[in-house]
Amino acid sequence: MRKLCPNSEREHALETVLEVPLPDETAGFALSCNSNNANAAARLKNVTAWMRSQIRDRSMQVSSSLSRGAELQLMLGVIGAPLLSHPVRHHSSIVGTGIKDDPIEASMAKYIVQQYVAAAGGDNALGKVTSMYAMGKLHMKSSSSCGNSNSSRSGGETGGFVLWQQRPNLWCIELVVSGCKITAGSDGKVAWRQTPWQHAHASRGPPRPLRRCIQGLDPKSTADLFSDAIWVGEKTVSGHDCFVLRVDTEAGSLQARSSGQVEVVRHTTWGYFSQKTGLLVQIEDSHLLKIQGSDSKDSVFWETNMESSLGDYRTIEGVNIAHSGRTSASLLRSSGARACEGRGHTKSLMVETWEIEEVDFNIVGLSMDCFLPPADLKEQEEEKVKEQKKVKETKGSCDVSANNARPLGGVKAQGGTGAWFGPVRVMAIDSEDGDI
DSSP states (O other), X not given: OEEEEOOSSOTTSOOEEEEOOOOTTTOOSOOOTTOOHHHHHHHHHHHHHHHHHHHHHHHHHHHHHHHHHHHHHHHIIXXXXXXXXXXXXXXXXXXXXXXXXXXXXXXXXXXXXXXXXXXXXXXXXXXXXXXXXXXXXXXXXXXXXXXXXXXXXXXXXXXEEEEEEETTTEEEEXXXXXXXXXXXXXXSSOEEEEETTEEEEEOSSSOOOBHHXXXXXXXXXXXXXXGGOEEEEEEEETTEEEXXXXXXXXXXXXXXXXXXXXXXXXXXXXXXXXXXXXXXXXXXXXXEEEEOOSSGGGOEEEEEEEEEEEEEEEEETTEEEEEEEEEEEEEEEEEHHHHHTTOSEEEEEEEEEEEEEEEEESOTTOXXXXXXXXXXHHHHHHHHHHHHHHHHHHHHHHHHHHHHOEEEOOOBOSSSOOOBXXXXXXXOOOGGGOOO
């Protein structure tokens, strides 16, 4: 908005043009050099208020952009490339001669898994698959709630993924959502992940399979996962009458995934198998983390629950593969004494719908080199190995020196204090280490 102001210093001088980007509804006043101090103060106040509103709008846009990035980071971290609860052991035959000796719950589970193997294509077809390639597209959306307040973002994020797998524990996935790419994989020795906000890092504990493979893409690994399950009942899921199998993670696996301040309390997986078709209809898993604080009241609990429904089964080279599905995840945070009082809860909900576009088996040229971790992760692992060797060598030299030490009798302290020093140890010094 332009306003002309006469030049009071020079009578015949040109008028001064003031360009102020004020909206017409905000500028309910006239800029004039003949106005008094009160009008000038009012104009200054209006201009200041407008500038503050512009700054506030820009900050809200920046905050919205940051919150969108945080939501995308959370979604990719939780449902982008999650791992199974524990390593999967290969079973050549699900049903053996000792099934009669198992408890009824375990015997029922093995029978249900055997029916699933038959529905998925049979042992012969599944046994011929040595590697797999899959490409798909997905859509993610999230919402959060804190106490009585809820917030959700409309639209969501879209993307796609490419997955390679080679048995037994070799897999790699590249996932891109709204321009943000994450890469994860396993070379059979270590499972790793690399994101734009974090360098390549290894997962704690032994390498575990990718959960996305169990979502209808790898029936053999699914059968191996539930071969040690127990039957816990029946349930109707999406109009299907299903048998429910449960797999509990052993304490050793939980301990291997825990660290000094982070404890994996539990991780349980459920599988829902259709009584009519024998196929896997839904898979759920829940795990609880405890982050130790300075005090027991300061501990924070993170509970993650994921539920994946599978559908659109199609036969590819004799193997039944689920070509679409929906995964919903809830992330619940509770902390300290407030958790016992029912307060201090923060819950985030995430939903992913996915569709498989291409699937192929027994990929030619897929070798071990395709599953190698990033170079910086190798350097980190090598540095850790070197540090561990140094610690062992230092500890070993200290133990040898302590064993060779000769204790002497107590030496009375000088100075009249009457105190006695503790036992003195004399250690031999190698002259080659340096001149004395």
